[in-house]
Amino acid sequence: MISITNASCVFRHASGREVRALDRISSTIGDGEFVCLLGRSGHGKSTLLRSLAGLNTLTAGEIAVDGRPVKGPGIDRGMVFQEDTVFPWMTVQANVEFGLLAQGIPAAERQGVAREWLDKVGLGRFGDSWPKELSGGMRKRVAIATAFAGGAPILLMDEPFGPLDYVTRRDLQNLLIDLWRSTGRTIIFVTHDIEEALVLAERALVLRAGRIVDDIRVDLTRPRDEEERASPRGIAISKTILGHLELEQHTPGAA
Amino acid sequence: MTDIDATRDAMPVADKATAPARPSPEIWWTLGGIALFFIVWTLGHLVIGRYLPPPWQVIAAAVTHFFDSRYFVGLGLPPGGYWPHLVSTTYTALLGCAVGAVIGTLTGLGSAHSNVIHQITRPIVAILGTVPILVAAPFFLIWFGVSENSKIILVAFYSAVVLHLYALRAVEHLHPSFAESASTLGAGPWMIFHRVSLPGSVPELFGGLRAALGAAWGLAAITELLGTDRGIGRVIITTWGVQDIASMMGGLLLLALIAVIADALLMLARRAATRWMPEGAL
Amino acid sequence: MGAIRRLGAGLRRDWISAMVVIALIVGWEIAGHMAPRSPLRESPIVPPWEFIFGRALTGLSDYWKIEMWAPVPQLGGAQTLLGAVLALVFHSALTLFRLTVGLVLGGLAGVLLGLALSWSSRVRKLVAPSLHLARMCPLLAMIPLFQFWFGATNWAAIVFVAYGVGVIYLIGTVNAVANVPARYIENARVLGASRLRIHRSIILPAILPELFSSVFLTLGLAWSAVIGAEYIGVESGIGRMVIWSEYFSNTGRMALITLVILAYAMASFALCRKLQERVLAWTPKRPGA
Structure with missing residues (x-):
């Protein structure tokens, strides 16, 4: 279980201006949940995710996983980045093995586990390929396999499908749902795309100006196809989220 | 998994099999270019006269005095023609460059990782990187004698600075999310250094190695010009002393030839070491 | 004042670099006194700073060869700072x-x-x-x-x-x-x-x-x-x-x-x-x- 207590993070710009990226956020995320963090860019969702990963230090408050405070990156939390982080200088197989190598697992076992995960993401035949020989969508599959093969019970995903085309994106969303259901791991997924949240999430946390403004249970039935998302409940959720995201009180002229 | 089969057809893997079997027209352009070089040189000789000996005289000098030359001994050079001097200069350049490259790569990557190392190395690199390194040559000749050591140390200093700067820049160019990704997978600082920073810097390190090695020949040669017991620079300065311009250019030509070959081998090594690089990224 | 303050801030941030520079200067001086004594007075193996900015500096007037403004040591003139x-x-x-x-x-x-x-x-x-x-x-x-x-x-x-x-x-x-x-x-x-x-x-x-x-x-x-x-x-x-x-x-x-x-x-x-x-x-x- 992840518990976030009064998490705050203040960045100081070079100009001296302070930016409050996280503002006393509190929440708990249970084991095996699929949570989407939604929000417009610059409203703290990536900061929260990076804090969960331990790549970012909080200025106040605490994040704990199973009661142990997060002090830095750890093998209990895996991450899939928005950028292409598949190491281009390693073969696909070596990439997937990397987390296991870092954990000091012997070579034979490493190879077995990595092959298994490559099969699961549909890249069984590409173990010996260089990443440059793969398409962008296939490299994302490698990144997902790497994160899952590392064995972390919690997986953090920072807009991983952002730069992909629509169809590839849908494929990868389905793949991710399959993997989530078959492994029962906790997934925290950052996105700015409401439709993506509707397809994936069990629960949506909406962030605005560094605070959680809503915690929505996405209780749609699976598969979350076009009809399901267009159901009255689906549309209601969309509207609620959209309301949080877009309808800021902008009054021109008022300071 | 249908998209996998669809993308496979579009993959560049298939290109590997389509290497041309017959010589491409490029090679003819290169041969023509080499011919042009010698034609212009010959024309230069016809215009300038004895101050620019024609290519055949220079090549004849390089060939006849290559292994054994009584003429060279008569000039006061050690017995054995160009050959032992070429070996000496090559040994100096390669060894100095290798030692410097290892040191520079380590300090450069180290400074990219640790602020303390960065702060320690910065003033030293600022001094060594700005001052034309060959002003140190006379010092080295006094401190380390007119032996190969002086040359090697000079080349090593220069290569270390070049590789330090290239390594530092290489890590800066490497996207930080690579290291972050590795750390979320449980990699410690050492593993990030040797599995991420080091391999990720390889393409730029080869660029630095090429620059360092290219300059190493000249640095070795000028230390020899200033006075060491052997080396191609020694031949150049000795033949210069008796105005034997053909033998002097012969030495220069042989040195350039070695430099070209070493550079070509380095580029082959780079290609082998960076097979993972996307095409056209360098 | 601003320049001094900026220098102070720079030193606080880069004090290790500053220490390295000082260590190089001091180390050279120590090496100059530790190095084996050279038989020639004008050529210490590692010249200490006071030698560099003393004898060595005036010695540079040896390379002034125009009979104007300063004496020319080559012609028997004295070594002068001006000549250097x-x-x-x-x-x-x-x-x-x-x-x-x-x-x-x-x-x-x-x-x-x-x-x-x-x-x-x-x-x-x-x-x-x-x-x-x-x-x-x-x-x-x-x-x-x-x-x-x-x-x-x-x-x-x-x-x-x-x-x-x-x-x-x-x-x-x-x-x-x-x-x-x-x-x-x-x-x-x-x-x-x-x-x-x-x-x-x-x-x-x-x-x-x-x-x-x-x-x-x-x-x-x-x-x-x-x-x-x-x-x-x-x-x-x-x-x-x-x-x-x-x-x-x-x-x-x-x-x-x-x-x-x-x-x-x-x-x-x-x-x-x-x-x-x-x-x-x-x-x-x-x-x-």
Whole structure:
């Protein structure tokens, strides 16, 4: 279980201006949940995710996983980045093995586990390929396999499908749902795309100006196809989220 | 998994099999270019006269005095023609460059990782990187004698600075999310250094190695010009002393030839070491 | 006040670097006193600072050879501080003159020849092997050749610097032109531009940023070239002062001149950076550059 207590993070710009990226956020995320963090860019969702990963230090408050405070990156939390982080200088197989190598697992076992995960993401035949020989969508599959093969019970995903085309994106969303259901791991997924949240999430946390403004249970039935998302409940959720995201009180002229 | 089969057809893997079997027209352009070089040189000789000996005289000098030359001994050079001097200069350049490259790569990557190392190395690199390194040559000749050591140390200093700067820049160019990704997978600082920073810097390190090695020949040669017991620079300065311009250019030509070959081998090594690089990224 | 405060802040941030500089200076002094005593009074193995800025400095007046303003030690005159300063200024001026003229001439010749050779891609391919050889032929080893052609004169040094710099700019220009995206040129051709017009209005502006990136490289190279030319042959200039000192193993004088060259090189790099900032201010930034 992840518990976030009064998490705050203040960045100081070079100009001296302070930016409050996280503002006393509190929440708990249970084991095996699929949570989407939604929000417009610059409203703290990536900061929260990076804090969960331990790549970012909080200025106040605490994040704990199973009661142990997060002090830095750890093998209990895996991450899939928005950028292409598949190491281009390693073969696909070596990439997937990397987390296991870092954990000091012997070579034979490493190879077995990595092959298994490559099969699961549909890249069984590409173990010996260089990443440059793969398409962008296939490299994302490698990144997902790497994160899952590392064995972390919690997986953090920072807009991983952002730069992909629509169809590839849908494929990868389905793949991710399959993997989530078959492994029962906790997934925290950052996105700015409401439709993506509707397809994936069990629960949506909406962030605005560094605070959680809503915690929505996405209780749609699976598969979350076009009809399901267009159901009255689906549309209601969309509207609620959209309301949080877009309808800021902008009054021109008022300071 | 249908998209996998669809993308496979579009993959560049298939290109590997389509290497041309017959010589491409490029090679003819290169041969023509080499011919042009010698034609212009010959024309230069016809215009300038004895101050620019024609290519055949220079090549004849390089060939006849290559292994054994009584003429060279008569000039006061050690017995054995160009050959032992070429070996000496090559040994100096390669060894100095290798030692410097290892040191520079380590300090450069180290400074990219640790602020303390960065702060320690910065003033030293600022001094060594700005001052034309060959002003140190006379010092080295006094401190380390007119032996190969002086040359090697000079080349090593220069290569270390070049590789330090290239390594530092290489890590800066490497996207930080690579290291972050590795750390979320449980990699410690050492593993990030040797599995991420080091391999990720390889393409730029080869660029630095090429620059360092290219300059190493000249640095070795000028230390020899200033006075060491052997080396191609020694031949150049000795033949210069008796105005034997053909033998002097012969030495220069042989040195350039070695430099070209070493550079070509380095580029082959780079290609082998960076097979993972996307095409056209360098 | 502001400058002092800025210095203070810099020291607080970079105190380790400051300590390293102090350690180098102190370490040199200690090494100077620890090193085995040299049999010659004028040539300690590691000259301590007080020796460098004392005896070695006045000793430089040995290289003042004009019977004016200060006594000439070669003709039996006394060693004076004024003579030392005059000698330094005289030879520095010569070196800086050779460096500057060589840089400018070499830069101009290299870029113009590069543009001419880039007239068509066939010419480019034909001259490629010669350019490769020119780049790979070790510059410093060619000094005797230039001395042979031009004598031990000012011109020999200038032409040598210009050659070294010119080769870099020549290759830089040819490569930069080859790297100009073909779509720019095709677009201009579709619009009916002549070849000359394309060269002037498209290729030249497009390659400018890449050419400026060679400035630092060629500055370092020009320093090496001018010092090298003065080491071998040319009988004047600050590089020649190092060799004069070396004849008699005057390590103190060598160290002093090395420090002066270091100061010049640093100043020239700083000036170059200022100049580049000024010039690049109006040049559009290339994506990814």
